[in-house]
Amino acid sequence: MLTATCPAPARQVPCEKCPLRAYPTLRDFSQEELDFIAGFKSGELTVEAGNTLVMQGTTNAHLYTVLSGWAFRHKTLADGRRQILNFALPADFIGLQGTVLGEMQHSVEALSDMVLCVFPREKLWELYRNHPSLAFDLTWIASREEQMLDEHLVSVGRRTALERIAFVLLHLYLRAEQVNLTSKNTAQFPFTQQHLADALGMSLVHTNKTLRRLLASKAVRWKNRIFEMIDRDALVALAGYQMNDLAPRPFI
Amino acid sequence: MLTATCPAPARQVPCEKCPLRAYPTLRDFSQEELDFIAGFKSGELTVEAGNTLVMQGTTNAHLYTVLSGWAFRHKTLADGRRQILNFALPADFIGLQGTVLGEMQHSVEALSDMVLCVFPREKLWELYRNHPSLAFDLTWIASREEQMLDEHLVSVGRRTALERIAFVLLHLYLRAEQVNLTSKNTAQFPFTQQHLADALGMSLVHTNKTLRRLLASKAVRWKNRIFEMIDRDALVALAGYQMNDLAPRPFI
DNA sequence: CGACTTGTTGATGTACATCAAGGTACGTGG
DNA sequence: CCACGTACCTTGATGTACATCAACAAGTCG
16 A cells, blocks of 8 residues: 555666557657657556555646556545546556546556556657647547546446446456557456446445356456456447447557 | 537637636746637637537537537436536636547536637647647646546545535536635625536436535535635535645646 | 474455445425 | 336345355475
8 A cells, every 4th residue: 555666677678669659559759759759758658456555635736648557546535435547457547537636536456466657747848849740649548548537437326236347347357458558358457346336336236246146257367366258239229328438548 | 408509709808818817727828829719719618508509410610619618418218317527617628538539428508698719620630730738728728627536426426415416516616716706805706506406417406405414513604606615624624625736727 | 314293364255133334205485 | 208206116326244165375294
């Protein structure tokens, strides 16, 4: 639960060889953009599973890109009720969601061990000033994030418990797929049923019962953190999914 | 329910005299910025209450700033279930929420008669290229919008029915206040209980019962579209509000 | 030293009783 | 006619309680 404090890692990946560049969903950068990003990057951060990367109520001078691992963004009320707002996977950007400067209104916690690329917030203005194409990408990213929030809000507000579970599992599987975290219709999911419950606005018990119902449908399997997609179309139907493909495009 | 189609209005307000500039919450623009915005603006749009400004599933070549009136952004599922995502008041920006280009994933409907300032989407790139300060403002706006969504998601996911109602009424009252739409602790609210229900993920009947409970507390009055704030602190307490002041800053 | 037992912890599974929320129906009032 | 108000019954969701299961650490004994 402590805020992550980590020494500078031994070796860092140069931006030209950034593993994220391999993803087909991300756009190519010009050499000039790459040079700027290399200067923008201030280092890498390693965070262990369960640690808090960003703490609600504090200021955070950094922006991050997830290089590997999963995290979740959440808000906690005074009496402990928790709402998970979104999940962060490799290639996702963390830090734009709060006020551009100022106190964070949410926390971010690592679900698995993570490596993040770190950028200083104060250089953001320089990016806007000299690299409009990257600024545009940031807007694109923010807009994609907002679309996911919209869809999430529809789930929590209007979908049935079964639809919610089906939807979020489908959603996370598709996102994992986009960053090559699936193979043979299988993905490692680092979260627990409690996380799902907190994301979907349901109790743990009801989440478990509903999940059992979903698993009984044989559309998916999920055991020991291993998720397996058996019948994609069936899951899509259960989720009431309207294929919006929210493919990511740029990153920084 | 039809998409708004309106002839060009007779007289338009020049940007130098934009009524929004009076709001203390909005930052000042340089003359150069003003000149660009005047060129960016392609016209004004008048929409009658109840009409749809942006339709889910269609593309929309425009961005809007609300000059006057209220609207709400929502998504509708195939079977008619509807989730209201957010409300738009004067000075709010509409259009960034979807993909920057592409099909809209949500609809926007006018709650009252509105006047909007219209910008062509294709000039957005020019804005990023030549006016980084305005681009930065857009990011700020997107970030504020996301914070509101976060808070909304917490409401729907984790707050009790009474807290939800109290919270949304407080939230909307504060936003109205920021754009001088209140006087003597009173605001004109153009929405119905059905809108609240769809925003809060509750049924109409339950919304009504809960609202009755809230009104019984004497913290607020709400009758015939007139909302009156009687005891602000009491409402804040009922809402479990953690004062985050989400003051707007820039606009375009 | 290694194999087996024990204890602990966190995640999961399930059974109640209880309660909050939904749905239908039928009022009112402007 | 539409928004609001309220009663009634039904259903979905919660909370508590307790059982299971795997992972892991410590301790015990051959």
